[in-house]
Amino acid sequence: MTTITELLCFGAQPGQGNPALVVQRDGWDTAQRQHFAHAQQRSACVFIDRADDGGVVLDYFYPHTRSPLCLHATLAAAAVLLDDAAGTMTVRTALRGQPLRLSRTGAGYFVALERQPAPSVALAADLPARLLDLPGVRLASAPLVVSAGSPKLLLELPDCATLQALRPDLALIAAWGQEHGVNGCYAWARRADGAIEGRSFNHLDPALEDSATGVAAAALTLHLGHGIALHQGANRGQPCLLRTALQGETVLVGGAAEAIPYHTKAVRTI
DSSP states (O other): OEEEEEEEESSTTOOOOOEEEEESOOOOOOOHHHHHHHHHHSSSEEEEEOOSOOOEEEEEEEESOOEEEHHHHHHHHHHHTTOOEEEEEEEEEEOOOOOOEEEEEEEEEEEEEEOOOOOOOOTTTTHHHHHHTTTTTTOOOOOOOEEEOOEEEEEEEEEEHHHHHHOOOOOHHHHHHHHOOOOOEEEEOOOTTTTTTEEOOOOSSGOOOOOOOOOHHHHHHHTTTTTTTEEOOOTOOEEEEEEEEEEEEEEEEOOOEEOOOOOOOOOOOO
């Protein structure tokens, strides 16, 4: 029997957030899973498997590709696996075997992950302006690549208005990232209230811009050296709030995960 649960993840308010489908006991192979994810057209699907050793394995699919990790889908899986009980459990990812610790508190669900080695990349002085298609831009801090599951080029903009007006060169970002092993750019700016706003650019289609990028929130937390409140997705009509905490080299990324009625889309067996 296949069980499918839909959740809104990292929502700033009830009824908001980045959608994900959690699929249990499906028995589908990789091609069938990809076909399902493409047909559903949610931001992400995560399939929960049991390994031979009894461990829980999470397998992630976007509509266009399989992914080694997706934090908002992991948050959705945490809501299903932990249900209404406070506690913790450790799972691992299907493609890389990366361990992830899931937990639930009164504030929501959290995923713990570790700092990982990031590619050593020489960043030319004019690179941010070219990638962002913003001639003459002056970043508020030096750009750098940080990884907590997926290497991100972090670019701090001088203000939130500049951030929200960005129309970057997505093709150049994709080509540069593929060349250097970096999974796109994460542009961010500081708000007057002490929180942060961010936008993620790692797709060729601007319509696929992510509304909540947990691995970027983790990378930014490692860079800043403290927990943050990160707002993302308002420009996509899906306002999200990601909260993080730092415990040594371990980052906790968390927020809300709200189950909603799942309305299936027909999928032909392949």
